[in-house]
Amino acid sequence: MTTDRTKAAPPADAGGAAPRLTKETPPGEAAPDDSAAKTAGGTTKKHAAQDPASRAKRERRMRWRSRRYRWDIKYSPYAFISPFFLFFAAFGLFPLLYTGWASxxxxxxxxxxxMEWNGIENFTRLWDDEFFWRALRNTFFIGVISTVPQLAMALGLAHLLNYRLRGSMFWRVAMLTPYATSxxxxxxxxxxxxxxxxxxINWGLGFxxxxxxxxxxxxxxxxxxVSSIVIWRWTGYNTLIYLASMQAIPNDLYESAALDGASRWQQFRNVTLPMLRPTLLFTIVVSTIGATQLFGEPMLFNDGDPxxxxxxxxxxLGLYMxxxxxxxxxxxxxxxxxxxMFLILIFIGLIYWALSRWVSSNTLEESS
Amino acid sequence: MRNTVRTTRRPLSRTSRAFALGLSATLAAGLLAACSSDDDDGSGGDGDQLTLRVGVFGQFGFQEAGLYDEYMELHPEIKIEQDSTTENGDYITALRTHLSQNAGLDDIQAIEIGNIAEMTHDLPDAWVDFNEYDVDTSHFMPFKVDQATDADGRLIALGTDIGPTGICYRTDYFEQAGLPTDPEAVGELFSSWDSYLAAGEEFKENAPDGVTWMDAAGGMFNAVVSGYEERYTNAAGEEVYENSEAVQTAWDYAVQAAQGDLTDDVQQFTDPWNAAMTNGAFATLAACPAWMLGYIASTAGEDQQGLWNIAASPAPSNWGGSFIGVPEASDHHDEAVALAQWLTAPEQQAKLFTERGSYPSSAEAQQAPEVLNATNPYFGDAPIGQFFSEAAAQIPSSPIGPNDQIIQETFTNQALLSIEQNGTDPDDAWDDALSSLENALAE
Structure with a gap:
């Protein structure tokens, strides 16, 4: 649809592109847009007999109109997408830059x-700040013990859900319920x-x-x-992402693997996993970002004490901040x-970017 | 398919284009308007009526005790509206932001005692000086006025309630452990902090299963430290927690309690602490201010009705209480000051006590018969009016600093708790607390 509009772009000579507004044009000639140029040509010929003054005036008007149309086509898309950028500027970019300034x-x-200028002292002091390092360590360890089991479980669950199951819709919705909880x-x-x-839990362990x-x-x-809260909440979400990606894997691959005598496990390892690589990477990136910014769970686990x-x-780190x-x-x-924290995330992002390039070049090699 | 879509789509006519433009302009304008001001009322009110807004946290009590209604009846030209935020933590964060921007403030704002020093030190100019108005402050307890007075002698807030302390205890557990249960006798048992801990050792011998002597080492620390005049900040405003006698003594007692297995190893005012209280896991609260009685009644519930009582503390002190002030940003200083004065006047404070249990900061209100003769049915009809008036008379007037709360919580919620929960060596815990504070308080 969007590309259609470019077809209706004004023709080279002025005065075109506005067929509907030239009242003199008989309705039959108000053809579809892509013949606009032709129509415009027709109308100018029709009025050739008119006196030059009114003709010049008309042409000026037409030129102005066509310029407006050109602007419309050129600039209104920016207006259409501007709400996002305005909101992003107000609630994303500005706070980010202002935080940087305040730091x-x-x-x-x-x-x-x-504000009293402090240079980069706020940053350099973090180097010797045992509490910062403690928070970073905690964030890292909680991140690892929440992300790894979470993604592994999600993968297994998605694999199970990918089988023909009775009440598969129920299971899928059930998977997503924790994610819908606050x-x-x-x-x-x-x-x-x-x-x-x-x-x-202690009561159960008592037995x-x-x-x-x-x-x-x-x-x-x-x-x-704390990790268990994260795992509980996000496993289902990742499961569904994996499931969607698994269902996009063509069945032929499994068929030919089965013909080659591959077991279920071999199929999973040699067909499913390689095909899931981009999705895996995506979930790992998203989970890592989430783990780095972990805040609500540890705070509320401690009765709101940061x-x-x-x-x-x-x-x-979020709590220390x-x-x-x-x-x-x-x-x-x-x-x-x-x-x-932002810089750490960018650093992690770069690592993943490099990884993903490596993964995709590997996938290409394998498939060729 | 594509073609059908194309042909059915007509170019916009001039009118519909204008309409669309108008619509988006209206939406945009509406959005902007929604973002900008909703604080243009302020003066508001219907006809000649003036609306005063009061910002409070929690169930502050003014509204619940019917004080607003009473005032509006006395002054038909005034209408009072209240904004309440449930948690003081959220309330104070918003109040700080509003004060620093001088916007979004009510005509009267409540201030908890933990934040009053921050206001007198860092933001005194944001508040109206009550000394400039004809406000009678002689009926307040002197320490309450001192706490709300800034370095230049401006009085930025008026006191509402205070929290004189005793020691709350479970009579049934005391009986089972062979200790006296009568408040007089228990008070004698608690003649000093040493004897309080000694009684704890005795209690431990015959204690019911799973019941500890007190809730938390942090509670012990607070009880002891608050009995001193100089705690974390001295009169000159310098932080002296590292060497102050109060902190040192309180620390030693709290460590003794923690290591003597006299505590339940929970952090005060957390869910585990509430659960411990509901389940009767401890026998005493070393610092039990007036407002705690209501807290115990609602947390421990009907099952423990009549099982609690309160005895005199070896060193009664003040814990908690609030103030109300009038921000400079208010458009109605005179009316707001008049309302604040009325709300904190002895009669109203007395009413707040009888209706809500907030103990008055006004010495005059403390002597009012309805306050003095008050008893508490939950606490076995303890004569709490008499009891707290005696405790209040012994409250030391302590200088408080803007960082007192951070300092206190570092000692109680980190250092002492880690001795209790993780068995940290007390000397290490003390060093950790100091380095944590050094980091926290650094500019």
Whole structure:
């Protein structure tokens, strides 16, 4: 549809492209757009007999009109897509740049307008900031123990769902339910499940003869607990993405693999997985970004306290940033942490970009 | 297929084009208008009526106790509307932002005690000075006025309630452990913090299963530190937490409690703590301010009705309470000041206590018969009016700093909690707390 419009572009000579507005044109001649040029030619010939003054006036009007049409075609698409860019500028780009500006200053939360130039000190101090490194470590470990099992489980589940199943729609919807739950609700329920004295998980472990575990207090236990919220919430989402991608794999491949005597497992390994590579990469990128920005789950797991436990054992980068800005009221340092997170994400993004190029060149080689 | 679409699509006529243009312009204008101002009312009101807005957090009590209605009856020309934010954390974040931009502020704004020092230190000019108006402050307890006075002597807020403390305890557990249950006798048992901990050791011998002496080492820390005049910040406004006697003493007692297995290893005001209270997992609360009685009643529920009582603390102090101030940005200083003065006057404070349990910061209100003779049915009809007036008289007037809350929470929610939960060595925990604070408070 969009390409059709270019066909109706004004012709080289002025005065065309506006067939409908020339009232003198008989209705029969108001042909479809792609014969516009011809029609315009016809009309000019028809009025050749008119006196030169009115003709010049008419031509000027036509020229103006055709210019407007040209502008319309040239510029109105920009107007149509501008809402996104305006909103992005207001709520994406501006905050990003302003945060960058603030990160170079000493700014108190109480006086956000009084900025004192600080150079890159807010950034350099992070190098010696044990709490920043702790948060980075926590973010990394929680990211790994939440992303890896999550994607592995999603892959397995998608494979199962890809079989002919009774009530497959039910399973697919069920997969997506956790994703539709709010982070707050899920985190609070999990915080209760992982309770030390009255939590359901410790109650269940009690039957196995395991003493009550203080999930929140321990270093690894708290990370596992936070990861479990992430895994619970996102596995279904990734499953559906994998499933969609699996269903796009042509059946012939499986047929020929079966003819070659490949078992189910071999089919999965040698047909499904290679075909899923771009999707895998996509989910890994999205999950990594999510893991780097992890915020709501660890915060609500700790009753809304951004400290991340008595030893900060599950304080992620996002929480440390919040703690610095909102608890310690130091917006400049908070902004520097935010920008560092942004740079880390860009760095990770570049790695994945390189990886994806490598993967796609590999896939091409294999298929050729 | 493509062709049919093409032919059925007519070029826009001039009228429909104009219509589309008008529509998008209207939408755009509407969007912009929605983004910009909704704060143009302020003065609002129907006819001659003036609307005053009051911004509070939680269930502040003014509305619940019917004070607004009463005032509007007395002053038919005034209409009062309240904006309430559930959590003080969210409320104060919004208030800070509004104050720094001088926009979006109500005519009266509530300030929790944890934030009042921040206001007197960092944003005093954003508030109206009550000393410039004919406001009688002599009926307030002096420390309440001091806390809301800035370095230049401007009084930026008026006190509402305070939280004089006692020690709350479970009479049934005390009985089972062979300890006295009568508040008088228990008060004698708690003549000093040492004897309070000694009683805990005794309790531990015969304690019911799964019941600890107190809830948290952090609670112990707060109870002790608040009894001192100089805590985290001295009168000159310098942070002295590293060497202050109050912090050191409180730390030692709290560590003793944590290592003596006298605590339930939970962090105060978290869900596990609430659950512990509901399930009766601890026998005492070392610092139990007036407002805590209502908190216990609603958290512990009917099952524990009559099982709790309150005894005198070895060092009564103040925990919590609030203020109300009038932002400079308000368009109605005179009317707002008059309302604030009325809301904090002794009669209204007394009513707030009888209706809502917020203990008055006005010394005059504390002596009002309905306050003085008040009892609490949940706490076995304890004479809380009498009890808290005695405790309030002993509250030290402590200088408070803008970072006190951060400092206190670092000690309680990090250092002490890690001793309790992770068995961290107290010396390491102390060093960790100091380095964490150094990082947190750095410019």
């Amino acid at each position: 170079l200053h000493s700014v108190s939360f109480v006086h956000p307008n009084d 982070i707050a609700a899920a985190s609070m329920v999990f915080a209760m499940l992982f309770g030390r004295d009255y939590g359901a 196995l003869g395991i003493d009550n575990i203080d999930w929140r207090a321990g270093d690894w236990t708290s990370k596992i607990a 400290g991340g436990g008595s030893q900060g054992q599950f304080q992620t 919040y703690d610095m800005g909102w608890t310690n009221r130091n917006l400049g340092r908070s902004a520097a942490i935010a920008w560092t």
